[in-house]
Amino acid sequence: MFHYTAETTASIQDAIAALETSLEEEQFGVLWRFNLREKLKEKGFDFERDYVVLEVCNPAEASRVVSGNVLAGYFLPCKIVVYEADGKTKIGMPKPTAFMNMLEDDALKSIAADVEVRLIGCIDRVANPRQENR
Helix, strand or coil: CCEEEEEECCCHHHHHHHHHHHHHHCCCEEEEEEEHHHHHHHCCCCCCCCEEEEEEECHHHHHHHHHHCHHHHHHCCEEEEEEEECCEEEEEEECHHHHHHHHCCHHHHHHHHHHHHHHHHHHHHHHCHHHCCC
């Protein structure tokens, strides 16, 4: 699958706040927060679902990736989406490995795999806070 998605009973705002803390622990920062529902409403479209896109970046990893292959920058920054579906808050992302596999560069695949594990860990700490010490 090209994505990783987990769910939680936390509200979207609580999940985002916890996610930002979790990301900081891995030296990722949120560069931008895009609220799709608000933007669509501003443009005259009804979209009732809360849907927030976070663009996240670890500057050291971004530097390594783009230094290795400038085309890798097409996939930066990483996106994490937080939204409501089926009465739950979903937290998901496209897997960095899915993107980097397109470049057929083993060094980049290795970096992407590390970043992916770290981002999944951040999501899992929010979705399953009681299992944090597994």
